[in-house]
Amino acid sequence: MSEKIGFIGLGNLGLPVATNLIDAGYTLQVYNRTASKAEPLVAKGAQQVTQPADAVTTGGIVVTLLWDGAALENIVTSSGFLEQLGPNGIHISMGTVLPETARKLAAIHEQHGSTYVEAPIFGRPEAAATKKLWIPYTGSQQAKERVQPLLKAMGGQGIFDFGEEVGAATIVKLVGNFLIVSAGYSMREALSMAEKNGVDPQAIVDMLTQTLFPAPIYQSYGRMIAEKSEPFGESEIPLKDVDLLKKTAQQAESPTPISNFLHDLLSTDLN
């Protein structure tokens, strides 16, 4: 596996995912805005570059894992990225963006003869380190076949094919994150009520996760809440993801009462 892979975006999730690729034997060319983040990868043999386009190999595969759609668009439209990727090149975009951003970028890649595959990641950094990620993906059949081994090497314990119309996997990701946020905040409210009534929250979590909700999300967030740590900490990710779902729903004229409400609740929490 000596194929040279470009990897752009070494944040909390990007770093363990890129590390998995190196450990699986891939050669990496890495770029990150804050260069020092690349150090652990360079120590493992990754080649660090100073411009996003320099991470791209013509006809090869470049992975991006960026904070939002604006950062992603910046990289793609930055000097040389698309020209360097060229015909037969594949861009695997793994951050969470608006479906319309994904569709727009897919069209731009097509104009340049390359292929955009969306493969947003479900999983915290710890799950990346233990290769327990879930990845829905969408893109051309040929490109998907080519990137599948790479997604597994990144730590995808399950890869789910959502067809060829880019936007679909992003929507799956938005649905999943929204359900996580809704479940997490609902647990927080209900378990606080229980505790103020003298009932041990952990005992409730134990019962409910053996019965109605035998789901990792309920187990992990439930335990965090019972232990008085905020399920989402100070993270802005839940608010960002709820907003993306809300905007996507509103563009399609789908009602958003819960998204609106969670937006307000989470905004208040962060202030």
Next chain:
Amino acid sequence: MSEKIGFIGLGNLGLPVATNLIDAGYTLQVYNRTASKAEPLVAKGAQQVTQPADAVTTGGIVVTLLWDGAALENIVTSSGFLEQLGPNGIHISMGTVLPETARKLAAIHEQHGSTYVEAPIFGRPEAAATKKLWIPYTGSQQAKERVQPLLKAMGGQGIFDFGEEVGAATIVKLVGNFLIVSAGYSMREALSMAEKNGVDPQAIVDMLTQTLFPAPIYQSYGRMIAEKSEPFGESEIPLKDVDLLKKTAQQAESPTPISNFLHDLLSTDLN
């Protein structure tokens, strides 16, 4: 198992639960406000009575499965119920009420020498018929030991002990139902958004229930939503249960932003 059990409340859930008891060999004395509902049980040998107190055997066990706290209080304080139950009698209350109602009734029973056990049921009528109920319960240790075989015979695949302080099992039930309602409505909003964006809701449910949410609730409600049937139909149960949680939280000065919101959302839905 010839012990004579009183059973009051033969609604959608009460009827299959009582049927399980008869099928397990118990002798039942049944009461229901609408008498005709008892017919299937009478056909199986149950003795039908015309007053709630007549279903009660002194020193025995009487089960109630009633719509709300007001109905439950009416039965308990109706002529002769507590006197007939007498010393060593046990009342298993299985409907969902306010914890404070449960505590109040527990105290009244104690004054009469009898014991109140709360054992609210998680499960739809179909789950009762297939003996797939989950039952948290609270009450005196001695009473719990005596009623445990009965709860299993009713269809409890899992019985969870929440101590001796009545109110705790009711709180567990309120937490569970609130999380079901929150998850169900959140799924409805998110999957509608997905469908309006051209993504098959069932495909999303299939992925999410194999990964983040491998829970019966997400599977069954997700399928219902994908098939365009309302997860909670025209039922008033979700609204009632959210209200009970909200009131219980407010009495304990625990914040209720999501309960308030769901209350408004569900009220609108029912209008």
